[in-house]
Amino acid sequence: MIRVTIDGLPVEAGDGERLIDLINRTGSKVPQVCYHPQLGPIQTCDTCMVEVNGNLVRACATTVLAEMNVDTKTVAASAAQRQAFDKILGNHVLYCTVCDNNNGNCTVHNTTKLLAVEHQQTPYRPKPYEVDNSNPFYRYDPDQCILCGRCVEACQNLQVNETLSINWEDPHPRVLWDGGATIGESSCVSCGHCVTVCPCNALMETSMVGKAGFMTGLPKPALNGMIDVVKGIEPETGYGTIMRLSEAEETMRESRIRRTKTVCTYCGVGCSFDVWTKDRHILKVEPQDGPANGVSTCVKGKFAWDHINSEDRLTKPLIREGDKFREATWEEALSLVARRLSEIKAQHGPDSIGLIASSKCTNEESYLMQKMARAVIGTNNIDNCSRYCQSPATMGLFRTVGYGGDSGSISDIAQADLVVIVGSNTAESHPVLATRVKRAHKLRGQKLIVSDLRENEMARRADIFLHTQPGTDLIWLSAVGRYLIDNGLAKTDFIDRWVNGFEAYRNSLEPFTLEFASERCGLPVDTLKKVAHTIAESERVCILWAMGVTQHSQGSDTSTAISNLLLLTGNYMRPGTGAYPLRGHNNVQGAGDNGSMPDDLPGYQSVDDPEVRARFEAAWKVTLPSSKGLDNHQMVDAIQEGKLKALYVGGEEMSIVDSNANYVSDAFSKLEFFVVQEVIFGATCQYADVVLPAAPSLEKEGTFTSTERRIQRLYEVFEPLEGCRPDWQIIRDVANHLGAGWHYRHPSEVMDEIAALSPMFAGVSYERLSGYKSLQWPVAADGSDEPLLYTKEFAFPDGKARLFPLRWVEAPEQPDDEFDLHLNNGRILEHFHEGNLTYRTAGIRNKTPDTFVEVSPELAKERGIQDGSWVRLTSRYGNLRVRALVTDRVHGKELYMPMNSVESPVNALTSSHVDSVTDTPAFKELSIKMTVLPEIGENPLPRTNHRWGHPTPQRGVEVERKWKRADYRAPGSQLVQIPPK
Numbered sequence: 001m002i003r004v005t006i007d008g009l010p011v012e013a014g015d016g017e018r019l020i021d022l023i024n025r026t027g028s029k030v031p032q033v034c035y036h037p038q039l040g041p042i043q044t045c046d047t048c049m050v051e052v053n054g055n056l057v058r059a060c061a062t063t064v065l066a067e068m069n070v071d072t073k074t075v076a077a078s079a080a081q082r083q084a085f086d087k088i089l090g091n092h093v094l095y096c097t098v099c100d101n102n103n104g105n106c107t108v109h110n111t112t113k114l115l116a117v118e119h120q121q122t123p124y125r126p127k128p129y130e131v132d133n134s135n136p137f138y139r140y141d142p143d144q145c146i147l148c149g150r151c152v153e154a155c156q157n158l159q160v161n162e163t164l165s166i167n168w169e170d171p172h173p174r175v176l177w178d179g180g181a182t183i184g185e186s187s188c189v190s191c192g193h194c195v196t197v198c199p200c201n202a203l204m205e206t207s208m209v210g211k212a213g214f215m216t217g218l219p220k221p222a223l224n225g226m227i228d229v230v231k232g233i234e235p236e237t238g239y240g241t242i243m244r245l246s247e248a249e250e251t252m253r254e255s256r257i258r259r260t261k262t263v264c265t266y267c268g269v270g271c272s273f274d275v276w277t278k279d280r281h282i283l284k285v286e287p288q289d290g291p292a293n294g295v296s297t298c299v300k301g302k303f304a305w306d307h308i309n310s311e312d313r314l315t316k317p318l319i320r321e322g323d324k325f326r327e328a329t330w331e332e333a334l335s336l337v338a339r340r341l342s343e344i345k346a347q348h349g350p351d352s353i354g355l356i357a358s359s360k361c362t363n364e365e366s367y368l369m370q371k372m373a374r375a376v377i378g379t380n381n382i383d384n385c386s387r388y389c390q391s392p393a394t395m396g397l398f399r400t401v402g403y404g405g406d407s408g409s410i411s412d413i414a415q416a417d418l419v420v421i422v423g424s425n426t427a428e429s430h431p432v433l434a435t436r437v438k439r440a441h442k443l444r445g446q447k448l449i450v451s452d453l454r455e456n457e458m459a460r461r462a463d464i465f466l467h468t469q470p471g472t473d474l475i476w477l478s479a480v481g482r483y484l485i486d487n488g489l490a491k492t493d494f495i496d497r498w499v500n501g502f503e504a505y506r507n508s509l510e511p512f513t514l515e516f517a518s519e520r521c522g523l524p525v526d527t528l529k530k531v532a533h534t535i536a537e538s539e540r541v542c543i544l545w546a547m548g549v550t551q552h553s554q555g556s557d558t559s560t561a562i563s564n565l566l567l568l569t570g571n572y573m574r575p576g577t578g579a580y581p582l583r584g585h586n587n588v589q590g591a592g593d594n595g596s597m598p599d600d601l602p603g604y605q606s607v608d609d610p611e612v613r614a615r616f617e618a619a620w621k622v623t624l625p626s627s628k629g630l631d632n633h634q635m636v637d638a639i640q641e642g643k644l645k646a647l648y649v650g651g652e653e654m655s656i657v658d659s660n661a662n663y664v665s666d667a668f669s670k671l672e673f674f675v676v677q678e679v680i681f682g683a684t685c686q687y688a689d690v691v692l693p694a695a696p697s698l699e700k701e702g703t704f705t706s707t708e709r710r711i712q713r714l715y716e717v718f719e720p721l722e723g724c725r726p727d728w729q730i731i732r733d734v735a736n737h738l739g740a741g742w743h744y745r746h747p748s749e750v751m752d753e754i755a756a757l758s759p760m761f762a763g764v765s766y767e768r769l770s771g772y773k774s775l776q777w778p779v780a781a782d783g784s785d786e787p788l789l790y791t792k793e794f795a796f797p798d799g800k801a802r803l804f805p806l807r808w809v810e811a812p813e814q815p816d817d818e819f820d821l822h823l824n825n826g827r828i829l830e831h832f833h834e835g836n837l838t839y840r841t842a843g844i845r846n847k848t849p850d851t852f853v854e855v856s857p858e859l860a861k862e863r864g865i866q867d868g869s870w871v872r873l874t875s876r877y878g879n880l881r882v883r884a885l886v887t888d889r890v891h892g893k894e895l896y897m898p899m900n901s902v903e904s905p906v907n908a909l910t911s912s913h914v915d916s917v918t919d920t921p922a923f924k925e926l927s928i929k930m931t932v933l934p935e936i937g938e939n940p941l942p943r944t945n946h947r948w949g950h951p952t953p954q955r956g957v958e959v960e961r962k963w964k965r966a967d968y969r970a971p972g973s974q975l976v977q978i979p980p981k
């Protein structure tokens with residue numbers, strides 16, 4: 001700590017602290033229009049002028065030094081602040097009373113008030129541009145834009161989409177998209193960062209426009225008339241009167257606008273934000289200081305919420321009658337479910353029933369689902385969709401370091417000197433997490449290595465892109481390991497102190513020469529050496545991976561190879577290092593953590609451990625089954641074999657997202673009884689005997705656990721739509737109809753039970769998670785958590801990690817003369833999974849209406865394919881029709897298909913091959929043939945899709961260009977200019 005003086009009072013400051021942050025901490029009021037703590041100093045507005053040791057400086061750009069003497073209220077500082085803000089008012093009309101942004105948080109309004117501005121000297125000058133309404137989610141009004149550049153900074157350096165800039169040299173500067181395109185035809189990915197940080201109403205969510213205020217929805221002529229009135233009375237009354245009037249209106253708004261904290265329902269990054277609502281209308285999603293995301297979101301978390309009020313929502317239980325469904329009461333449906341499950345259990349035993357929990361549901365719901373399976377029905381046949389993506393990664397970590405979760409936090413990834421991404425389209429599948437890598441890479445020189453079949457955005461940004469042959473990551477990872485050992489580059493001190501099994505591991509590397517890796521992976525030996533040296537020379541390395549690794553027949557082994565490499569190079573136990581299997585669904589981590597798995601009770605406590613069972617039996621007052629149950633892959637096989645008679649799926653679109661979907665759907669048609677709990681009637685519901693209408697995330701309370709093991713609370717934004725129930729209530733009600741006698745009245749009671757029974761969650765409680773508070777497991781009874789794992793030791797009895805020997809096995813699914821192409825598949829930024837939720841948002845549907853197959857330019861030329869050509873893809877398991885998109889993101893005979901389609905789901909093609917350790921389907925190992933059909937349709941990607949845009953990367957807002965303008969006058973003659981970083 002250092003000591004400084006602010007306005008004559010001594011203050012302690014942190015070394016390197018920004019002066020503006022210190023001033024704010026002390027409670028002094030200094031205007032600061034362009035400053036946003038998460039963006040850092042931009043220096044465009046000049047309103048934060050203060051005197052330091054007698055010189056004027058911008059407080060936002062000044063770093064505190066010992067003995068500084070800071071004056072915020074001298075004549076010179078105050079005059080400079082006012083002069084700067086006056087210029088801002090030359091770009092903005094203060095019509096607050098009829099402005100949708102008049103909600104107490106408008107920086108321009110609040111600064112007018114802070115400085116007690118009554119009249120402005122700089123006349124308002126409209127800009128010669130139209131309002132841009134071409135994006136479905138937000139609009140830009142140049143006439144209200146104060147050119148602060150926060151949006152540009154956010155887009156260039158936080159989201160790093162590099163769409164926005166300001167044409168400082170123009171007589172009428174404005175914000176530009178792709179240097180001058182409309183928003184709708186630019187590279188804008190609609191992440192909403194710019195809208196979130198805009199300090200006024202220039203950028204605004206379309207859902208706010210005309211909806212937030214009492215008079216803002218007036219027809220345009222009336223609204224303009226009122227604005228003219230406001231402008232007209234200002235010379236006479238001053239802004240004070242106008243401000244007071246608008247604040248009265250703002251206070252009235254508080255009675256009808258609710259702000260409720262929630263956690264995103266889509267991917268595993270765990271973004272949290274406030275949802276602003278008026279009745280059942282979502283005004284906007286506002287991220288502020290989310291523990292995982294700060295102000296960041298992607299298009300889904302910010303804008304993809306139309307499913308909440310969709311007419312497609314299920315609102316009544318449905319019961320099958322022949323080929324049709326009829327609506328039923330809850331009592332009738334619950335009684336039928338209980339009766340049929342009881343009959344089947346009585347006739348065929350409890351293990352003839354299986355349950356699948358949803359990784360979109362809460363931790364409490366996962367817990368209740370497995371409790372219903374084990375304690376009420378009496379079977380361990382319970383699983384969740386982590387089987388389809390994450391189980392191999394968890395296995396790789398169980399084998400080597402002990403805990404099945406990310407070893408650190410997103411902040412560790414941002415701190416790393418080198419990030420290696422293997423088989424993950426991070427920018428589209430985990431968009432906000434990817435921004436942290438893109439930002440560190442752009443601003444801090446973090447190095448990036450990407451291994452993928454496809455040249456995705458991260459691959460294009462990478463320092464080294466490894467375009468590997470399908471399914472060969474294990475080979476190059478192991479070969480790099482061997483090269484490091486052979487060349488004395490392994491961290492032997494770390495291995496000696498912390499790692500077991502080195503000799504056996506080294507012996508297992510014998511076949512993995514660089515030459516072998518080069519031949520099988522299709523990578524030059526020199527490139528592999530470069531990778532090895534880059535890893536060895538980097539002080540802190542994080543490896544990120546996802547389904548491009550796990551969804552292979554050696555998914556567990558490749559995940560293990562990643563962790564082996566981290567151990568070999570000492571990249572655990574320190575900030576900025578570690579293993580990051582990026583969890584796909586919002587709560588896929590939590591679904592497994594809370595026991596929806598056939599072999600583990602909650603907290604990864606084995607079902608075959610008598611001591612563990614005894615503890616749960618005492619608490620639940622039942623006898624528990626002791627042998628491992630069926631996983632979801634085995635359940636489908638068991639249905640086909642006639643052993644599993646009934647299935648209860650709690651929110652999982654299995655007949656589209658499961659591999660070999662035809663086989664899965666065929667199994668469903670053979671069930672004696674099938675219950676599906678869903679929000680929207682989907683493809684899986686078609687096979688159900690009873691469909692129970694559930695509530696989506698915004699209509700319930702509970703907790704989600706994100707990829708960084710972060711447990712966060714979600715609060716009820718809306719009451720459940722009439723007729724629907726939150727999943728935890730449905731499961732409770734079904735269990736009680738089966739005779740359970742459960743009395744849960746609130747999810748917090750479920751969490752208390754989880755904490756009492758699982759040492760890993762001992763200190764978790766709703767109180768400790770209130771508001772934006774979060775905990776990263778394991779959580780000790782005193783509430784202390786572990787953002788970074790293994791800081792003291794690894795999670796094995798002797799505290800040491802384990803190198804795990806591996807061998808490589810050729811994948812069973814291989815191309816031949818007939819099935820000559822490789823088809824890869826995965827997510828796309830705009831849609832989540834099959835798209836049952838995201839297709840309900842019109843803006844997303846219009847920009848990305850359907851799936852497509854990506855074809856390389858060389859293959860397109862060879863086969864006579866163009867954008868929009870219809871092709872038939874046929875695998876050994878099924879076929880489908882889809883339109884082609886020709887792109888150099890894919891190479892040669894490799895194709896890629898996003899999985900967002902109900903009509904043409906890629907899993908109509910995928911196989912039943914699995915990872916031999918975890919039964920995770922090898923979704924990514926697929927050989928197909930392609931037949932070009934005569935029809936040519938429209939390009940599957942409309943011109944309004946961001947992929948057609950042309951970003952304009954630059955260093956940020958580039959304020960020096962503003963300072964060079966002939967008409968720029970720095971406020972105050974003694975200003976000490978601090979160059980932007």
Ligand code: SF4
Pocket residue numbers: 151154155159161162163164187188189190191192193194195
């Ligand atoms: S990508 Fe689009 S929405 Fe996101 S910050 Fe840039 S301009 Fe704004």
Ligand code: SF4
Pocket residue numbers: 144145146147148149150151152175194197198199200202203
């Ligand atoms: S649109 Fe951008 S430059 Fe204009 S006021 Fe908003 S954040 Fe500032």
Ligand code: SF4
Pocket residue numbers: 264265266267268269270271293296297298299300301302430431432433
């Ligand atoms: S989908 Fe993922 S990255 Fe996007 S807002 Fe939701 S949690 Fe964040």
Ligand code: FES
Pocket residue numbers: 031032033034035042043044045046047048058059060061
């Ligand atoms: S807050 Fe805008 S220049 Fe400092």
